[in-house]
Amino acid sequence: MTIPLRQECPPGACDCRREILLQDPAGDRRVLMLNKQEEKRLLERIEAVASLADLRHMERKLFQLLGITLRIEPGPFEVRTVRGFIIKVDEQVGLCRQVRSSIPAAVRRCLERHPEISYALLNERDLFNGL
Template identity: 45%
Template sequence: MDAAMTTNVRLRKECPPGACICERDTLHGNPQADARILLLTREEEQRLLARIERIGSYTDFQRMQNLMREQLGLEVDVTPSMHGVRTVRGLDIRITPMPGLCRKTRQALPTAIRRCFENNPAIVYDLLNARDLLGGA
């Protein structure tokens, strides 16, 4: 029964040789490795990016972070700059590098998160407030 289930699973297509640093071969060569990220096909990635851009609250953003962690093994960390946050560009959005994560995806996720924050500044205020950077203002 497991063999039938695994044949229906679509994995992300390989990037052209030399075009990406995703280390997909390393992931395939290790049976103990976390291969959940390969479930993020290009079509699914587009759906994820669109969904991120539609996030409407800080609670929804946290929920999305948890879902990405649980379903794909992706760690997304958003921290304010030590020099202060005047715009969304003052936030440091990092995707933890992992084998199998395409270079384009590493760039597209922070871009989608920034667009979300630009469209919903209340999320940024809540993010800063959660870190007590506004000091109760």
């Protein structure tokens, strides 16, 4: 059984350079396995995260299975809301712009639903140490 690869983006709509990845025989094509259906399942799974440990596990799995690097860290200034966190998916060949924006949006929705995860993220940086 083969997993269907992500469909090609409309010309000019994306900067994923999918064709370069398909032409390179040594290229890491794991990211192309994230088709529309799998992307939807991934976003639902991210939004369902209920703890910091689960969120960190998702980060590791994204990297192991798809080669996607997700970084979540407090912003350089005050963090009053989840908008104060820097949530970024690193660019890579084959990863669509839409996916690079939808994953951080799903993480933000998760953090809004579970503020205790936000506090735990801040505590990782010792912002609440001693309180």
